[in-house]
Amino acid sequence: MSGVTIETDATDNPSEAVEVLRRVFGYSEFRGRQADIIEHVIGGGDALVLMPTGGGKSLCYQIPALVRSGVGVVISPLIALMQDQVDALHALGVRAGFLNSTQDFQARRQVEQAFVDGELDLLYLAPERLRLEPTIQLLERGKVSLFAIDEAHCVSQWGHDFRPDYLGLSELHERWPDVPRIALTATATKATHGEIAQRLNLEQAEHFVASFDRPNIQYRIVPKAGANQQLLALIRTEHAGDAGIVYCLSRASVEKTAQFLCDNGIKAVPYHAGLDARTRSTNQSRFLREDGLIVVATIAFGMGIDKPDVRFVAHLDLPKSVEGYYQETGRAGRDGLPSTAWLAYGLQDVVQQRKMIDSSEGDEAHRRKQSRHLDAMLALCETVECRRVQLLNYFGQSGEKCGNCDTCLNPPESWDGTVPAQKLLSTVWRLDRERNQRFGAGQVIDILLGKRTDKVVQHRHDQLTVFGIGADLSEAAWRGVVRQLLAQGLLTVEGDYGTFALTTASDDVLGRKREVMLRRESEKVARAAVAKPKKTAAVDMPAEAAPVFEALRAWRGAEAREQGVPAYVILHDATLRQIATLMPKALSDLAGVNGVGETKLARYGQGVLDVLAEFR
Incomplete structure (x- = not known):
């Protein structure tokens, strides 16, 4: 296999990483905390990285794997996507492989041999494979440069996507104490963050927490x-x-x-x-x-x-x-x-x-x-x-x-909903205490509005003292009141039929000890008249570039179909937009576009220039 590995000692100057970023991935500079994280891991340090989706987490372990001697082992639960992840790396000239249950014996054997022979830069594994002794023996036969634990929130029972197989990953440090580990996730509260660190034995690791803001x-x-x-x-x-x-x-x-x-x-x-x-x-x-x-x-x-x-x-x-x-x-x-x-x-x-x-x-x-x-x-x-x-x-x-x-x-308005809240809670209370009955939103709102529906008449709810006391609000408004009382814990749902019951907090409202502020949707929001997403300088494209961009997308689509890979593996939309705007005339000009590394320039550069030639 041909590859782009740059093997250095862990003490090499971190500018080596910048060179890999430019030459392999086609970007001139790192974003946010990427440079700090990558330098730390190249130096052999453990890291726990919290960074939003789209923030560039993958580079934080891919570049150290290319710089350090050996093979970077990536633990990922995403078996169905490993092929696409490896295809994307191959398009960059990176020597990557994976081992999971979708492969036949011969395919696994080939990847295993490439790992042992040092012919891989990155190897992707599902966490359950690390419970198998043959996998451990395989890793001991090769040289591991780092362990990357992707989707690290899967180890946390506080999180939203707990995977039991992740619990065994703390053993990596025990078996390979000198191999740096980097755990990464896009979502973690303080509780989840703490549990990830504890369960993966990363309390002493350097923790990098990027901003979770996605302004786009x-x-x-x-x-x-x-x-x-x-x-x-x-x-x-x-x-x-x-x-x-x-x-x-x-x-x-x-x-x-x-x-x-x-x-x-x-x-x-x-x-x-x-x-x-x-x-x-x-x-x-x-x-x-x-x-x-x-x-x-x-x-x-x-x-x-x-x-x-x-x-x-x-x-x-x-x-x-x-x-x-x-x-x-x-x-x-x-x-x-x-x-x-x-x-x-x-x-x-x-x-x-x-x-x-x-x-x-x-x-x-x-x-x-x-x-x-x-x-x-x-x-x-x-x-x-x-x-x-x-x-x-x-x-x-x-x-x-x-x-x-x-x-x-x-901006929505806030309004004092204390009286409507008292009316609604009083209706629920009277149904429960006076009639020993519980109902859901529909019946309660019909009573408040004074509607003599068959169900209201059947249960003689038109004889309740609260019947019709809420005619000043519309049905939609009352549904909003109910929704917000549930959200504020002033009303609860019980039983298989979703009937309403009061909470301990309801007493303060009924006893006039607590105000209830509610949200009123503005007419503009109700009509969905919301402004278009903001444009930024990074994505502005002149009108005359639009047909060039579409032509480039068509060319990219044909390339992707021929290779059997997703279109973004060829070049991203943002890269095509920049090309359509700059209209580079030579390969040397194209090399300066973000997202065009050496391998992509060699593979696709002339094809891009041929498309642009049609618009000159």
């Missing part, structure tokens, strides 16, 4: 009112022809939503654990390789997806935690271009999540943890402050109003 993503949370139609409007008006991910809570809703989009002329495929492995693999492959395809999925999809041009992530159901929401939305705009994180959220979401927690398996501590996750997610949904600031605060970071989320663009 516009966060928007809208009241749910016909979610599928709202989603369709978002795609047609803002993201026509764009790649996107739509998350739903259940497999059934995934199937229905994907079919709905297809019926309305939008290219979409479903992805969930109930599909057979071949269909899942095909749909994931299509998403990675086709331009403008939308995947509708449960949270079973997405971790490790390195597709840089996902322009939007939409949630049609409430995520279970802020960590999960942040990681899922972070799959948009990995290339730094403007992207949208959109969530439709309604009363039924809150009721459903509360019911799921109450009926979940596990002990009381587990349910309390789930409730805390949900409370934080509800606080994000109901905030009247900047959503980005709220997100950063959740991860223990500070920030200023971004001017690019829905609450900044169309």
